[in-house]
Amino acid sequence: MAAILATMELQDILYSQGFGTRRVCAGLVQQGLVQVYAQGSDALPELCTQATAEFAATGLRFRVQGVEWAYHEKAYLMLNKPAATECSQKPSTHPSIYTLLPSPLRLRPQKAAVQGVQAVGRLDQDTTGLLLLTDDGKFIHRMSSPRHHVPKVYEVMLKHPVDERQVARLCAGVVLDDDPQPVRAAACEAVGATHLRLTLTEGKYHQVKRMVAAVGNRVEALHRSQIGGLRLPADLGAGQWRWLSAAELEQVQSTA
Numbered sequence: 001m002a003a004i005l006a007t008m009e010l011q012d013i014l015y016s017q018g019f020g021t022r023r024v025c026a027g028l029v030q031q032g033l034v035q036v037y038a039q040g041s042d043a044l045p046e047l048c049t050q051a052t053a054e055f056a057a058t059g060l061r062f063r064v065q066g067v068e069w070a071y072h073e074k075a076y077l078m079l080n081k082p083a084a085t086e087c088s089q090k091p092s093t094h095p096s097i098y099t100l101l102p103s104p105l106r107l108r109p110q111k112a113a114v115q116g117v118q119a120v121g122r123l124d125q126d127t128t129g130l131l132l133l134t135d136d137g138k139f140i141h142r143m144s145s146p147r148h149h150v151p152k153v154y155e156v157m158l159k160h161p162v163d164e165r166q167v168a169r170l171c172a173g174v175v176l177d178d179d180p181q182p183v184r185a186a187a188c189e190a191v192g193a194t195h196l197r198l199t200l201t202e203g204k205y206h207q208v209k210r211m212v213a214a215v216g217n218r219v220e221a222l223h224r225s226q227i228g229g230l231r232l233p234a235d236l237g238a239g240q241w242r243w244l245s246a247a248e249l250e251q252v253q254s255t256a
Contacts, residue, residue, distance in 0.1 A: 006058075010034065011051040013071060018104035018116065019064060026051035028064060037061040067102075075105060075117050076249050077133040078230070082238040087122035087131070094125050100239055101133075112137035120144060121203060129155075129224035130232040132252065133241075142253070143227075149201040150255055151186055153226035154208055156196040159218040164190075166215040170198065174214035179204075183211065194220075228252040 008016075014025035014034070028034055035045035039056060045063055060071040079101075081087075084094045097119065098106055106116045120132040120143045134140060143150055167190055173182030187199035198208060209219045225232050229251035236242065244252070 006056070007054040008057045009052045009054055010036070010048060013055065013057050013060065013062075014064065016057075016073075016109065017069065017071060018106070018108035020107070029053075033065045035063040069104070070243075072243065074111070074136045074139075075108060075134055076136065076139070076244040077101075077105070077117060077241050078232070078236070078244055078248070079131045079133060079241040080232060080236045080238050081123055081128055081131045081224075083126050083128050086125050087119045097131065101241060105133075108135050111135050114140070123224060124206065124209075124222070127222045127224065128238065130227055130230070131224070132227060132244075144203075146202050148255075150228050151199050151201050151226075152203070152224060154198045154200070155191075155223040155225050156198050156208060156212065156219055157221040157223075158194040158196060158212065159220050160216075161193045162190045162196050162217060166217060167196075169215045170211060174211055176204065176207075176210050176214065183207065185211070229254040 010029055011022055011026040014020070014028060015022045019025050019028060029051040030049055032047055032049055034048055036048050036055060037043070037045045037060070039059060045061070057071045058073075062069055062071075079097060081097055085097050085100075086092070086094050087097055089096060089098060098116075101117065108116050114135045114137045117133040117135050118140060120134060120140050123129065123131055132143065142148055167188050170185045170188045173184035175182050183202065183204065185198050186201045187197075189197050191197050196212070198211075200207060204210075208222055212219050230244075230248055
């Protein structure tokens with residue numbers, strides 16, 4: 001016997017996805033601004049003007065004011081962070097990465113002290129590349145905790161040519177000015193004359209830049225290309241975001 005999916009009122013579905021208060025969501029429905037796709041059908045969505053109409057939320061697709069949306073109990077996103085953006089809700093100099101997201105993702109109701117989606121860790125304002133965002137507090141903790149040693153791969157463009165001695169020192173460990181304990185790369189390879197691929201399993205303030213400086217070189221550009229088993233897709237342009245698929249979510253947690 002097929003499992004019976006739990007249903008929710010349409011106004012509550014919209015509320016859970018960040019479209020505003022329940023009153024606002026009810027208003028969107030009543031004003032004829034919401035269309036709902038039939039489950040498992042490729043037919044065009046149908047207008048629904050009854051805010052209390054019930055639908056099976058899992059897998060539900062709908063349109064709000066003409067914009068396609070899909071129900072997600074929890075949000076897991078990837079973003080290709082562009083340069084000159086800050087991973088802060090209250091940026092000081094450059095625009096916030098959160099301005100790159102649609103409003104519903106920023107306004108999703110609070111879950112376990114997480115309001116809307118939050119970045120899983122941060123990248124410096126001039127660092128580009130793969131950034132994860134979610135409203136799942138446990139996921140944020142698991143991916144950010146140094147106990148889990150989630151590997152993160154960085155493409156490092158250097159001012160001076162890299163040599164074997166520098167690669168060896170980065171793998172063996174260097175001492176930074178705020179900690180007597182050496183920090184080391186989990187992996188390090190010279191991809192080109194001034195291109196280093198560095199894998200870290202911990203995150204300290206400006207760690208890549210400081211490690212490279214400790215071996216006598218300088219970072220000119222920094223790009224994160226991979227977290228866990230998840231690589232930044234080549235077709236995701238700078239400033240673009242998308243939902244993680246179930247397979248990608250598994251990839252990113254494979255080493256956590």
